[in-house]
Amino acid sequence: MMADYYTMFSTTISYQTEDQRDWLLDKLGSGVIDDNDGESYPVCDIVDEPGDQAIWVYENEGGGDLDALFDIVAEFQKLFSIETPWHISWASTCSKPRLEAFSGGAVFIHKGELAYMSTDSWIAQKYKKENDVQL
Secondary structure (H helix, E strand, O other), X not given: OOOOEEXXXXXXXXXXXXXXXXXXXXXXXXXXXXXXXXOEEOOOEEXXXXXXXXXXXXXXXXXXXXXXXXXXXXXXXXXXXXXXOEEEEEEEEEOOOOOOOOEEEEEEEEOXXXXXXXHHHHHHHHHHHHHOOOO
């Protein structure tokens, strides 16, 4: 039986000015080009509620592009000299029980610099430290 794989996340990106808001909406809404068919698709789902000073970014059907989202946030922080760190965690899931199909991770971005950790890399680091071997 075929299985469907999903990456799910939900967080906000805060902004202070209308220029910052407009820039984020443009970047998030412009989409990412799929190399396979040349079509563009959204980086993720977005909700902008005027007055909130934050854009909600999320994915609940697994089609979001986390790497593109990270790049946008890093560029946003650098361009607008944003001092406040931003973070996100995500879950990678599967519609059927499959070996090594479930994981997740987190990214912390500060002043445009990324720190990344997946559950798989954390396990590998712990295993190596405890057993002095590589997985």
